[in-house]
Amino acid sequence: MKIFLTENAEDNLWDIYKYHADYSHAYADEFQEKLTDFMFTNLAQFPSIGTLYNTSQNLYRLVYDGRYNIYYTEKNDALYIIYVLDGRMQLNLDIANPKKPPSSRE
Numbered sequence: 001m002k003i004f005l006t007e008n009a010e011d012n013l014w015d016i017y018k019y020h021a022d023y024s025h026a027y028a029d030e031f032q033e034k035l036t037d038f039m040f041t042n043l044a045q046f047p048s049i050g051t052l053y054n055t056s057q058n059l060y061r062l063v064y065d066g067r068y069n070i071y072y073t074e075k076n077d078a079l080y081i082i083y084v085l086d087g088r089m090q091l092n093l094d095i096a097n098p099k100k101p102p103s104s105r106e
Contacts, residue, residue, distance in 0.1 A: 001036070006080055039064070059072070
């Protein structure tokens with residue numbers, strides 16, 4: 001199965017890299033390589049390995065290294081990685097329980 005990174009996911013990976021590079025470029029390089037390999041290898045071989053995280057968005061979550069949440073969806077026989085986020089971020093909860101925006105009539 002083909003796997004694509006969205007622009008959001010690429011931005012997320014860059015942010016993760018920069019965070020680790022503040023401590024060690026060698027570690028950041030190694031971590032990034034392992035994370036990318038994990039995503040592409042596991043999702044290509046086992047596309048349903050993740051847990052359905054948001055049913056309305058058909059969004060799945062796969063956890064890497066106990067801390068990084070990989071959000072993806074399937075469309076037209078391909079997987080699209082939407083986000084790669086640190087599990088401690090508030091955005092993870094927002095993805096799980098999206099709130100309906102208020103109507104202008106409310």
